[in-house]
Amino acid sequence: MACALPPNPAPRTQYPETISHLTLEEKIAQMVMVRIRGDYYSSEHWYRKKLQKYLSVDGIGGVISFGGSIHGSYYNIQQFQKWAKYPLLVAADYERGLGQWMGGGTLFPSNMAMAATGDSSLAYDQGRITAVEARALGVHITFSPVMDINNNPDNPIINFRAYSDNAETVSKFGTEFIRGVQDNGLVACAKHFPGHGNTSTDSHSSLPSIAGSKTELMNLELKPFKAAINADVEMMMAGHIALPGLDGSGIPASHSHAISTELLRNELGFDGIIVTDGMEMGGLTKSAWAGESAVRAIEAGADILLLPMDVEQTLKSVLSAVKSGRINEKRINQSVQRIWKMKSKMGLLNGAAQIPFSELETIIGKTENTAKAKEIAQKSITIVKDENHQLPLIPEKIDSLAHLILSLDEGAGGYLKSLSRDLNKTHGSVAEMLINNPLSKLGRKDILNQLKGVDQILVSLVVRIRMDKGIASIDSTHSLLLSELRQLDIPIVTVSYGSPYLPDYDLLETYVCAYGYGSVSVQAVSEAIWGRVKVDGKLPVSLTPQLDRGFGIPKKKRFNDWGEVQQVEFLNAWSVIDSAIENRIFPGAQVAVVHKGKLIASRGFGRHTYDNSSPPVKQESIYDIASLTKVLSATPITMKLIAQKKLSLEHTVQQFYPQFTGNGKEDITIRHLLTHSSGLPGYYQFFLDDQISTKEDVLDYILNVKLHSEPGSHYEYSDLGFILLTSIIEKVANRSIDRLAHSYFFGPLGMHHTRYNPPLEWKRKVAPTEIDSIYRNRLIHGEVHDENTHLMGGVSGHAGVFSTAKEIARYAQMLVDGGIWEGRRILKKSQIQEFTKVQHIPQDSDLALGWDTPSQSGKSIAGDYFTPGSFGHLGFTGTSLWIDPNKEIIIVLLTNRVHPSRKGDEGSKEMYG
Structure with missing residues (x-):
């Protein structure tokens, strides 16, 4: 599967709008979503064979796409739809857009970066672009946005995936994203109900437990989810999280009837589809085997079982539970009717064909989409500290620059490759050190010795938030190194990529947050530290009482377009030009004078020609040079x-x-x-x-x-x-x-x-x-x-x-x-x-x-x-450029002295x- 040039898809068969034709086994299969990738699978590949059985024999109802390429994903989705007994709902985890999983799609910054912009309309734009690109690919559902409140800085899995530690901020940005997604034909899925923020446990490995009474949870954790329901979100993901305040048994929300049905459906009035978080996650597997876990999820109120550990056993166990009377078939019908209704809405039942690949190429990753992602990233960069006003860095004033990358992730250097290239290109020569292991005292001493004598240090902290890592901040030995670096008396700028949370902010004289290590955020850091763009991001979370939510140090763009000219009057020089015009040496002239980087004069003299009706020479007049x-x-x-x-x-x-x-x-x-x-x-x-x-x-x-x-x-x-x-x-x-x-x-x-x-x-x-x-x-x-x-x-x-x-x-x-x-x-x-x-x-x-x-x-x-060392040139039409680098003086004179004739x-x- 996955060829270089996917064929144009053919229209598919039409299906009834009701589920009466489905057997019990087929209805149960409709409630399961399995994993696919946009990769090539040979005809003998074990997963290809297994997947073909799931779709064509068992009648599985949906798939979730991870990774691969645009070409491969498009082709495979079409192929899998052809294999499927019934049309498939195709989902993907596009929290940061298609570019999160495949090159060529638009990659957005993290949710926390989005909130740092302060502009929720940008979340709508992200949703809109994500929807348009996803639908072009053949995807119907995005498992986003994350509506969790990151009110625990030690959270190792939500962290910068959340918009904020504030319920109102999460609600505002999350609902705008939902509207952007659903206004453009994609289904949004709010997650991880009823809230995964206030924990230091990763549900991929263990079951987190979130404290708080029902009243407390309703007033905090549940607020964004209520906002999502009010925004007509069509799908909700139940998390593998225990909330004793909502269900005293301590079982996961995804297994809890009290949480998924009584609270979400009955009390909050959600009538869309409930999907479980991945059934293969440790938050579930430690409490029940695959078959039993699936039955409990359906009993709780789930409509779709996402990524069951064992698909065959899941289907058998649910079938057995229905036949034994443990689960009423009406309960199955309710879920399948919701699924079928969504398939109808997506055009899957009426034979609608997927767009041809040639059209997809004009939609996914187009310039205006990537420009919007770049805008969001640039607006998100937050300067949290800058005690000695180091930013922006001025490359021409730095003789030696060292770049120190600290991380426990082996891929850290790869994430920052574009930054490293830009540092070298801009500065000329940068000594880079990558440390991705804990440091001994001797190791720290060696690094300090290597850094002695440099003029400027840039420290990049990469804290990658991903499943089964359990990391929410930098390594303790790296924190010790930051403390020891201060003793070198060398200016240091520290940038965090990913988690903004650090053990001690007093160690840092200058601190910048990017809230992610995706390429779009890394490139935005390059723009910010050199002063190429205005920096105006604000903390969406509280780091300390002093570095509170909403705080950020604004910085103007270091460079301007010389729009404001000092207009120093060089009266003697101007009189020479006026005299030349009067003596008909040239009809007009344009002058620009720069001193020490400032445009101190920019003006025009005379007219374009000797005709009194001719346009006057202005700063905007153009000359043949x-x-x-x-x-x-x-x-x-x-x-x-x-x-x-x-x-x-x-x-x-x-x-x-x-x-x-x-x-x-x-x-x-x-x-x-x-x-x-x-x-x-x-x-x-x-x-x-x-x-x-x-x-x-x-x-x-x-x-x-x-x-x-x-x-x-x-x-x-x-x-x-x-x-x-x-x-x-x-x-x-x-x-x-x-x-x-x-x-x-x-x-x-x-x-x-x-x-x-x-x-x-x-x-x-x-x-x-x-x-x-x-x-x-x-x-x-x-x-x-x-x-x-x-x-x-x-x-x-x-x-x-x-x-x-x-x-x-x-x-x-x-x-x-x-x-x-x-x-x-x-x-x-x-x-x-x-x-x-x-x-x-x-x-x-x-x-x-x-x-x-x-x-x-x-x-x-x-x-x-x-002075000696100056250089310049002249042009026959009456143009001149001279530069004195010692005095930092530039003089440009443009005329059309050959008008009307060179004679x-x-x-x-x-x-x-």
Whole structure:
């Protein structure tokens, strides 16, 4: 079973709306649910054979799906429906969505994380998405939400699966989830009635007992379940929990007539289906064997027996109990009628077919679903303590970072894999230590010695809540280590993934709760600790009297979009620009000035053209930045490819184009192209050559052109060199340079008004350039000014990008910050340093790799005030970017000086590039 491409399901047989046609044996079988997985089973597999008998011979009424894949689950559910004597109710445990069990489905954070957001409408969204995805897969029931109140911090199985330790909070979020589920065609099942929160025992291994009188329990544990009933929940799961205050015999609720029937059905008025918790759990098996346990559950009031230990014996024992008169057949009929009614509601009796797999692919795991899960996770992150204001961490100010993972779970490192990757990518080099065993005194001492001397420690605590573990907090020896770490006098940020409860919160100077170790929560922690997102989660449970429910330390997003500009008035500089406009050097200009990470000036001058009706230049005006393209596109993309080991500065062009030979061409390297020392001619009017009409023609010309000088011997600013570099980039990356620029830089940096070939709707914001009289014979407006780039479709590494001064300043700030933007590493700091230092190729050249630097002799195009180590570039249309990393100053000037014509400025080609 489970093939790669499931077939389209065929319509099924129609069935009567009543149960009169069912035999007693078939009715009993309808009350049983067995386990399935979305895995492949060969025709000889023992469980396949057993399952086929359960469904086709015994007539089992339902299945519960665990794990596997989307493909396998879809195919198997269809196959099992075909095997089944009667249509199957298919259930699954989707507390955190389909992604909890199978890759590709949407994975949500835990319920406790959900409540930490403070927004119950998000619980509705989770229910809605879960329902839509589950129904597409062929599932009818989700055994969720958990309506238990986690009012015992030592609870080893509910814990962060509960919304809160407060009845009203659990009720509010749980009922919203129920509505979201059932409004969208899936059955919700509230569990674990009448409440599994106030215990330190896991019912998977033993029978928990919850103290309290009936009045006390009604006013606390039972409140969320009453709310669920009022929200019309269609199914309720009876827990394997003893509540002497409700049934003095001390038997499990799932075996108690007083609890399941007298209280739930009669007193609370629940008329839906009652399903037991798993019959294989230790909370039951220690008190009765499989057959007797099933009989007792039905006597108590259960309609569905979930996962009986022995299916055959269960069926036989219940049949025997009916025939002996211990159970009245009317009691069986009541349950089966409820089950049959639900099957009818789900369309199972009228032959409704499952949707085709091609349609399922457009539903499960789609972007808007995963985005909602990500939103919930980000809003849930809670900063509980931050005594020394460590958060957010600033990677460029941390020289050495250690990541210490403490857990008793062998898979802890795997859960945090995305965090580890992000730490290394953002910081550059992180020493990681994984401890998943108790520590001796010597072991703790060894760890302390290894951590001495680091600048910052991040401690990740992974407490996994799962059956038969009996763990609700960190190991005692790990707690001792946390105490000893404080003595190192090193800043420590501690994050808990899973249980938020710790033995001693005084050990922690900074404490963050994620309430889970699912990938969506782990990724949200990365966003939070680096300050990429606002943090505003609130504790949904009480940790101490001081760290009480509702407490949380808010943190603003560390980075903003420079929406609030200080607007320092550089009056002398502004007068120079105003004078240039008055003297018709350019019709308008746009300036951005950044100092120490703050945008201190961002404004426009003049108009798009000299026409008084032309739009005024604003911060949002867009300019053709000409050769600034070289340093915003081709150069940084080269850096990326070098970091990916796809390219090297010492690679020769001939490696990519073997025909590039003769006249010393075989010695030209990527380094030569970036330093304009390749010997290639600087410029050629391809657009006026009748023999050249395509990008391929341009490349062919460059590969065959004669060099002007020996490689490395002379500087000649060369567009041809960057056109050749563009071709190499696209060959190596197997993607066009415009797509690379967007995915590597413009997208991650939020440069939403920076791109090649601006769309038509941008035109009113774009400042026009030249009135072309030799090539296009029209005003160049909204299309690239550079004629050669236009010939090549508007995309090249030497020209073609349009942008704003403010967005170019974003890019420049990333370089000043060592390659980091909003807590994400975009480029390596070491690469930035290498690419922006003078290469001395040839010896008297001031060029870096792709960048220019202030001239050390004579007049400099950078002016007189930029310090050594500064770098920048110019563009022919009248654009300029200069960066002084020492003073943390960025100056961007954009103009359209070529409007209406470049005439009178023939000598500026060398200056502007």
